[in-house]
Amino acid sequence: MAAADLTTHPGHLARRLQQAHHLLWNAMVSEEITSPQFAVLNTLVAEPGLDQRTVGERVGLDRSTIAEVISRLSRRGLLDKVRDPQDGRRSLLRLTGEGERTHRRLTVRTARMNQVFLAPLTVDERTVFFDLIRRVADAAEGLRNPEEPLAAPR
Amino acid sequence: MAAADLTTHPGHLARRLQQAHHLLWNAMVSEEITSPQFAVLNTLVAEPGLDQRTVGERVGLDRSTIAEVISRLSRRGLLDKVRDPQDGRRSLLRLTGEGERTHRRLTVRTARMNQVFLAPLTVDERTVFFDLIRRVADAAEGLRNPEEPLAAPR
DNA sequence: CGGAAATACTCAGTGCCCTGATTAATTGGG
DNA sequence: CCCAATTAATCAGGGCACTGAGTATTTCCG
Numbered sequence: 001m002a003a004a005d006l007t008t009h010p011g012h013l014a015r016r017l018q019q020a021h022h023l024l025w026n027a028m029v030s031e032e033i034t035s036p037q038f039a040v041l042n043t044l045v046a047e048p049g050l051d052q053r054t055v056g057e058r059v060g061l062d063r064s065t066i067a068e069v070i071s072r073l074s075r076r077g078l079l080d081k082v083r084d085p086q087d088g089r090r091s092l093l094r095l096t097g098e099g100e101r102t103h104r105r106l107t108v109r110t111a112r113m114n115q116v117f118l119a120p121l122t123v124d125e126r127t128v129f130f131d132l133i134r135r136v137a138d139a140a141e142g143l144r145n146p147e148e149p150l151a152a153p154r
Numbered sequence: 155m156a157a158a159d160l161t162t163h164p165g166h167l168a169r170r171l172q173q174a175h176h177l178l179w180n181a182m183v184s185e186e187i188t189s190p191q192f193a194v195l196n197t198l199v200a201e202p203g204l205d206q207r208t209v210g211e212r213v214g215l216d217r218s219t220i221a222e223v224i225s226r227l228s229r230r231g232l233l234d235k236v237r238d239p240q241d242g243r244r245s246l247l248r249l250t251g252e253g254e255r256t257h258r259r260l261t262v263r264t265a266r267m268n269q270v271f272l273a274p275l276t277v278d279e280r281t282v283f284f285d286l287i288r289r290v291a292d293a294a295e296g297l298r299n300p301e302e303p304l305a306a307p308r
Numbered sequence: 309c310g311g312a313a314a315t316a317c318t319c320a321g322t323g324c325c326c327t328g329a330t331t332a333a334t335t336g337g338g
Numbered sequence: 339c340c341c342a343a344t345t346a347a348t349c350a351g352g353g354c355a356c357t358g359a360g361t362a363t364t365t366c367c368g
Binding site: 188190215216219222223226241243244 | 322323324325326327332333334
């Protein structure tokens, strides 16, 4: 006995939310380009020539995952990857023309999809929805670093 | 130009929320048993002898994923899997003593973890948080079936 | 200058997650 | 009774996500 009620477990709800999103994305946006891939394209539209690590940081992907995503986008010819001549450790990224076109096309569809996804909520509720999720995610993210507890003048 | 603001994209927020949860789960609950695995254990505590497909449905995992999760739990001796003598297509699942012990132990830790995870929200906000996410996820889930549009008396 | 520390990336390994195709078993209608 | 449709599970294949270990490059300090 003593089974927990999963509908009050935020982790379980988060997973279901993402699955629901995945479903709608596939149906309404693209079966080729995934949501994380779009996030990368979107970042590079705003900041062309960014290095790989920073792109990962912007979209919230760790070093390994961003490497895979970049490799797939590069393989499809949506972005170019070159060594930074100033700093041989870095890879600098830049969209190709095809990458920019793809981003433009998907931006429209993504907006439509978000409308449908959020349709069950009123406009006010959407604001709350974003706010609550962001606060929870940010707080947990903040726990990642040991907090430099008190007076850590460094 | 014209890069979208990802902080207003529910899919991006959902992904970040899940990452945050994963981080806390690893730190506070278990590095061995994952959150989906716990969900399976939890379901089988409530309903021993359930078949694989139904367990997947309860915890929100598709046929392929539930098979992998079950196989891992079985390999670790946390559950037993037997063919249904009444219906040779089905696999019936049941926790072992070790599986029950693991579930009990993790239940306590999971509750503590959820407290920390939700700490940024007031008690009222938590209710709203659950409600909004559930509504969005349920609605998208509902779009899966073509809706039997109008008069479909069945 | 020269070596230790930091940084960016890669690689190996594990697990989640989905779709489409295949196989085995059951069910239902002619 | 028999065969077609349905159903449960598996398999193949692609993608996301994390950790820990390893490599190359740069930086910082004595």
